[in-house]
Amino acid sequence: xxxxxxxxxxxxxxxxxxxAVRGGRIGSIDLARGLxxxxxxxxxxxxxxxxxxxxxDWGQVPVHALTKFSSSLFFIVFGIALAVAFVPKTAAPDWPxxxxxxxxxxxxxxxxxxxxxxxxxxxxxRDAVVDALLYRSFPSFVEILGFYAIxxxxxxxxLPLWARTPAxxxxxxxxxxxxxxxxxxxxxxxxxxxxxxxxxEDHELYTWGQLSRLPLVLLGLLLGGLLRRWDQEARSxxxxxxxxxxxxxxxxxxxxxxxxxPLRPVLVEIGRNHGKHPPGLLFSLFSVGGALVLLGLxxxxxxxxxxxxxxxxxxxxxxxxxxxxxxxxxxxxLRGTLGYYQAVSYEHAxxxxxxxxxxxxxxxxxxxxxxxxxxxWREPPAAAAPPTAPPAxxxxxxxxxxxxxxxxxxxxxxxxxGAGIGVYVLHMERDESYGYRAGEPWxxxxxxxxxxxxxxxxxxxxxxxxxxxxxxxxxxxxxxxxGATNRHRPGEALALSWLLEQMIVHSDxxxxxxxxxxxxxAAVNRxxxxxxxARLRITTLADVRRLAYGQFHPGAARxxxxxxxxxxxxxxxxxxxxxxxxxxxxxxxxxRQPDLAAAFEAYYATGANSATLVDYGRMLATLADGKALGxxxxxWLLERMLRVETGHRRLRAGLPPGIAFAHKTGTQYRRTxxxxxxxxxxxxxxxxxxxxxxxxxxxxxxxxxAGVHALQxxxxxxxxxxxxxxxxxxPTVSPPAWP
Numbered sequence: 196x197x198x199x200x201x202x203x204x205x206x207x208x209x210x211x212x213x214x215a216v217r218g219g220r221i222g223s224i225d226l227a228r229g230l231x232x233x234x235x236x237x238x239x240x241x242x243x244x245x246x247x248x249x250x251x252d253w254g255q256v257p258v259h260a261l262t263k264f265s266s267s268l269f270f271i272v273f274g275i276a277l278a279v280a281f282v283p284k285t286a287a288p289d290w291p292x293x294x295x296x297x298x299x300x301x302x303x304x305x306x307x308x309x310x311x312x313x314x315x316x317x318x319x320x321r322d323a324v325v326d327a328l329l330y331r332s333f334p335s336f337v338e339i340l341g342f343y344a345i346x347x348x349x350x351x352x353x354l355p356l357w358a359r360t361p362a363x364x365x366x367x368x369x370x371x372x373x374x375x376x377x378x379x380x381x382x383x384x385x386x387x388x389x390x391x392x393x394x395x396e397d398h399e400l401y402t403w404g405q406l407s408r409l410p411l412v413l414l415g416l417l418l419g420g421l422l423r424r425w426d427q428e429a430r431s432x433x434x435x436x437x438x439x440x441x442x443x444x445x446x447x448x449x450x451x452x453x454x455x456x457p458l459r460p461v462l463v464e465i466g467r468n469h470g471k472h473p474p475g476l477l478f479s480l481f482s483v484g485g486a487l488v489l490l491g492l493x494x495x496x497x498x499x500x501x502x503x504x505x506x507x508x509x510x511x512x513x514x515x516x517x518x519x520x521x522x523x524x525x526x527x528x529l530r531g532t533l534g535y536y537q538a539v540s541y542e543h544a545x546x547x548x549x550x551x552x553x554x555x556x557x558x559x560x561x562x563x564x565x566x567x568x569x570x571x572w573r574e575p576p577a578a579a580a581p582p583t584a585p586p587a588x589x590x591x592x593x594x595x596x597x598x599x600x601x602x603x604x605x606x607x608x609x610x611x612x613g614a615g616i617g618v619y620v621l622h623m624e625r626d627e628s629y630g631y632r633a634g635e636p637w638x639x640x641x642x643x644x645x646x647x648x649x650x651x652x653x654x655x656x657x658x659x660x661x662x663x664x665x666x667x668x669x670x671x672x673x674x675x676x677x678g679a680t681n682r683h684r685p686g687e688a689l690a691l692s693w694l695l696e697q698m699i700v701h702s703d704x705x706x707x708x709x710x711x712x713x714x715x716x717a718a719v720n721r722x723x724x725x726x727x728x729a730r731l732r733i734t735t736l737a738d739v740r741r742l743a744y745g746q747f748h749p750g751a752a753r754x755x756x757x758x759x760x761x762x763x764x765x766x767x768x769x770x771x772x773x774x775x776x777x778x779x780x781x782x783x784x785x786x787r788q789p790d791l792a793a794a795f796e797a798y799y800a801t802g803a804n805s806a807t808l809v810d811y812g813r814m815l816a817t818l819a820d821g822k823a824l825g826x827x828x829x830x831w832l833l834e835r836m837l838r839v840e841t842g843h844r845r846l847r848a849g850l851p852p853g854i855a856f857a858h859k860t861g862t863q864y865r866r867t868x869x870x871x872x873x874x875x876x877x878x879x880x881x882x883x884x885x886x887x888x889x890x891x892x893x894x895x896x897x898x899x900x901a902g903v904h905a906l907q908x909x910x911x912x913x914x915x916x917x918x919x920x921x922x923x924x925x926p927t928v929s930p931p932a933w934p
Contacts, residue, residue: 221279221422221423221498221611222497222498222500222501222502222508223422223493223494223496223497223498223500223501224272224275224276224279224422224493224511225501225508225509225511225512226493226496226500226501226504226507226508226511227268227271227272227275227489227490227493227494227511228268228269228272228276228510228511228512228514229504229506229507229508229509229510229511229512230265230268230489230507230511231264231265231266231268231269231272231489231511232265232269232510232511232514232517232518233507233510233552234261234262234264234265234268235262235265235269235339236510236517236521236548236551236552236555237258237262237545237548237549237552238259238262238265239336239521239522239525239548240521240525240545240547240548240551241254241258241259241541241544241545241548242259243336243525243526243529243530243536244525244529244530244535244536244537244539244544244547245536245537245539245541245544246537247259247466247467249537249541250466250541251541254541254545255462255463255466256459256462256463256466257462258545259466260462260463260465260466260481261485263465263466263468263471263478263481263482263485264482264485264488264489265486266339266403267411267479267482267485267486268485268486268489269339269514270342270408270411270412270415271411271412271414271415271418271486271487271490272415272490273343273346273412273415274411274412274413274414274415274416274417274418274419275415275416275418275419275422276415276419277350277354277412277415277416277419278415278416278417278418278420278422278423279419279422279423279613280612280613281293281297281351281354282354282357282358282416282419282420282789282793283358283423283790283796284796285354285355285357285358285793286355286358286746286788286793286796286797286800290355294351294352294354297347297351298347298348298351300347301343301344301345301346301347301348302344302348303515304340304343304344304347304515305344305345305348307340307515307518307519308337308340308341308344309328311334311336311337311340311518311519311522311523312324312327312328312334312337313328314522314523314527315334315335315336315337315522315526316334317526317531318526318530318531330389330393332389333389333392333400333401333402334401335401336522336525336526337518337522338401338402338403339403340515340518341402341403342402342403342405345393345405346405346412349405350412357416357789358788358789358793359787359789360789361783361784361785362783362789363784364784365413365416365417365789366417368413368417369410369411369413369414369417370410372406372409372413373410375406376395376404376406376407376410379394379395379406380395380396380406380407380473388400392404392472393405394406394407395407395473396472396473396474397472397473398472398473400472401472402472403472404473407473407474408474411483418435418439418490420789420790421435422435422494423790423792424767424768424769424790424791424792425768431768432494432495432497433495435494436491436492436493436494436495437491437495438491439487439488439490439491439494440487440488440491440492440495441491442484442487443483443484443485443486443487443489443490443491444484444488445484446480446481446483446484446487447480447481447484447485449480449484450477450480450481450484453476453477453480454477461477462481465477465478465481505556506552506553506556506557507552507556509556510552510555510556510559512559512563513559513562513563516555516558516559516562517555517559520554520555520558520559521551521555524551524554529547535547567604567605567608593622593625593628593629593918594917595627595629595916595917595918595920596629598915598916598917599620599629599631599912599913599916599918600629600631602912602915602916603616603618603631603909603912606905606908606909606912607631610894610896610897610901610905611896611897613896614894614895614896614897615632615894615896616631616632616892616893616894616895616905616909617630617631617632617633617635617637617808617891617892617893617894617895618630618631618632618633618808618890618891618892618909618913619631619633619808619809619811619812619889619890619891619892620888620889620913620918621812621813621816621888621889622886622918623816623819623820623886623888623889624886624887628812630808630809632808633807633808633812633891634807634808634809635807636802636805636806636807637805637806637807637808637811637868637893637895638799638804638805638861638863638866638868638893638895639804639805639806639811639861639868639870639893640804640861640862640863640866640868641702641704641707641841641859641860641861641862641868642811642859642860642861642868642870643723643733643804643861644698644699644702644707644859645699645814645815645818645832645836645859645870646719646722646723646726646727646731646733646814647698647710647711647719647733648695648698648699648710648832648835649722649726649818649823649832650714650718650719650721650722651691651710651713651714652695652828652831652832653824653828654714654718655691655828656824656825656828660691660713660714661691662690662691662692662695663690663691663692664690664691665688665689665690665691666688666689666690666691666709666710666713667686667687667688667689668683668684668685668686668687668688668689668709669685669709669712670685670756670757671756672685672705672708672709672712672756673705673756673757673759673760674704674705674707674708674735674736674737674740674756674759674760675704675740675759675760675763676702676703676704676705676736677701677702677703677704677841678698678701678702678703678704678705678706679697679701679703680694680697680705680706680709681705689706689709691710691713694706694709695710695835696835698710699832699835699836699839700835700838700839700840701841702839702841702859702860702862704736705736707735707736708735708736708737711735712735716733716734716735719733720732720733723806726813726814726817726818726823727806727810727811727813727814728806728807728810730802730806731804731806731810732802732803733803733804734803734804737756737759739798739803739804739863740754740759740762741754741759742798742801742803743794743795743798743864744762744775744794745798746787746788746793746794746795746797746798747772747775747776747786747787747788747794748775748776748779748781748785748786748787750779750781751775751779754778754779758778761774761778762774762775762778767791768790769790771791772786772790772791792864792865795863795864795865799866808870808891808892808893811891812870812889812891815870815871815872815889815891816872816887816889818832818833818872819833819857819872819887819889833857834857836857836858836859836872837856837857839858839859839860841860841862842858842860842869844903844904844907845860845867845869845903845906845907845910846858846869846871846873846890846892846906846907846909846910847869847910848907848910849906849907849908849909849910849911849912849913850873850910850913850914850919851914851919853875854873854874854875854919855874856871856872856873856874857871857872857874858870858871858872859871861893862899862902865895865896865897865898865902866893866894866895866902867893867894867895867897867899867902867903867905867906868891868892868893868906869890869891869892869893870890870891870892870893871889871890871891872887872888872889872890873887873888873889873890873919874886874887874888875888875919886919888919890910890913892906892909892910894906
């Protein structure tokens with residue numbers, strides 16, 4: 196994997212980020228990790244070329260002392276990355292695969308740890324190398340890889356337990372883990388000193404202990420949970436950043452107070468790693484305090500600062516590769532080949548270390564670009580789709596797909612770990628189709644409102660309903676969301692046509708549930724089974740909320756309309772979760788999910804309101820061909836879909852000028868869709884009717900604003916690939932307006 200190699204590796208089937216700071220990726224994580232690794236490179240580069248005693252005073256303090264922030268920062272960011280990329284997935288059906296992926300990653304890191312151990316100790320002789328390989332001694336420059344290799348073998352198994360742990364216990368866990376380390380180190384007699392070093396550390400063996408550094412990983416898990424919820428909210432993110440900086444400054448102030456005057460001799464000893472193994476109070480206060488300050492600054496800067504400090508963020512996007520490069524260069528090139536050890540000045544060593552940071556970033560960027568290119572060559576096109584009718588007919592493979600696929604891969608790669616796109620394009624006149632992950636299930640959100648509209652209009656065609664049929668609004672119909680229906684009161688009668696227009700044009704959730712109640716949910720799902728997929732299970736929009744909140748507690752099934760509206764009035768985040776617990780009458784620690792993000796991921800995993808884009812695109816084509824409804828009802832519905840007000844900046848913004856787009860948008864937590872029929876303007880007499888291209892696209896794993904931008908880029912890629920070029924005429928007649 197290319198990005199976040201030590202922690203936030205992509206789940207199987209996703210494309211990792213080629214660069215570290217784009218799209219939906221949390222750039223502050225890469226930046227913070229990059230700061231930690233680059234401080235290590237400076238420390239290793241200088242100390243690898245001369246003994247610490249030969250450093251000038253200013254090289255010892257402040258330069259080398261400041262590099263001691265790096266290890267604590269790295270441990271904390273490791274926990275943050277797990278919280279962001281993996282904890283929300285622990286309730287998903289594919290969690291065992293994700294967990295095993297992390298474990299395999301640990302084995303890979305272990306391999307490189309041992310190989311780089313040989314590189315570091317080669318000039319000390321065979322016995323030193325063998326002892327280190329057998330864990331009888333430990334290398335000093337790659338010690339942090341040893342910690343991560345072991346941590347990745349056992350921590351993933353505990354993440355589901357962490358996700359279910361009550362909040363108060365999670366917040367107490369760093370202190371509890373610290374107490375466990377203190378008790379074990381003082382009361383357990385280890386027959387093996389290397390085992391003691393691996394678990395709780397030993398002052399004569401140079402390695403990080405799993406228990407001694409666990410409190411920092413747990414702190415990272417806590418901060419990562421907050422960052423996952425607040426990264427898209429500027430004020431909340433700045434509050435988190437400010438809290439981190441203040442906490443770090445308080446720890447540094449405590450360090451200065453306990454160290455006393457003069458401070459410099461203490462900093463010199465810290466530079467010599469005094470109090471590092473096992474962790475002493477002064478070293479820990481200094482290292483953790485500085486790490487929290489750097490973390491807070493990274494979080495405050497966000498993606499903007501990550502872009503400005505791109506080399507650091509790129510290094511942080513692939514920590515394992517960063518170690519492979521800089522350790523190999525120091526020991527094989529600078530020391531082994533060029534003989535620079537104790538042959539250069541400190542200034543020269545510091546300059547070489549800075550150059551090594553830049554070279555490492557350049558190599559990682561090149562390596563990621565090469566891997567992306569190799570994936571394009573080796574992977575088959577993603578999920579090509581059958582055409583509309585007849586189902587047994589296979590659409591031709593379009594020539595434009597060769598231009599479209601690399602563009603889509605680049606868009607997806609830019610979104611970062613855990614994010615993905617699905618795209619289905621069907622040129623109805625040419626009988627050409629192409630899919631990118633279009634055969635995977637995608638959460639449709641408000642995309643389900645098109646089958647609802649078809650079910651209602653079929654009843655109009657049968658005569659059981661009319662467009663002017665009044666429907667009485669009930670108190671239990673109300674759902675949060677856009678549209679004007681919620682401005683009306685229970686007992687008011689609203690015209691069926693008005694409700695349909697609110698549902699399609701304004702994506703009104705209350706209007707949708709009123710219409711579902713009017714025709715029956717069974718009728719809606721019969722339409723879905725006929726036109727989309729027999730496995731598609733559409734629910735009411737109120738039940739979407741109940742099912743999502745039900746991931747916290749089964750009592751959410753009893754929430755009424757007023758409860759759901761009350762929850763919506765509370766800002767998304769911990770406050771809403773507390774409100775949910777209050778409405779359910781249960782203590783917060785009894786909730787089964789740690790936060791809204793995890794709850795929605797668990798809800799999506801149920802498959803409700805989800806379908807493949809191939810199947811949904813087939814429904815749109817069937818609708819456009821007049822086979823889902825009669826001609827008049829088809830024209831009426833398409834005219835409303837042309838006037839949708841919720842998607843001006845999505846696919847429509849990337850289509851060629853003059854293209855009409857009859858579509859429906861869908862938006863839910865970290866899910867964004869746009870699904871419709873693009874129609875080229877008629878050009879009489881050569882083209883009496885518009886050519887029609889079905890475009891169905893969804894984005895997952897990123898916030899709404901980033902998802903909207905990704906959809907616009909997807910449409911621009913479809914346009915640039917030539918989908919709308921040289922379309923032959925279609926000798927049919929457009930449906931009339933209705934009624």
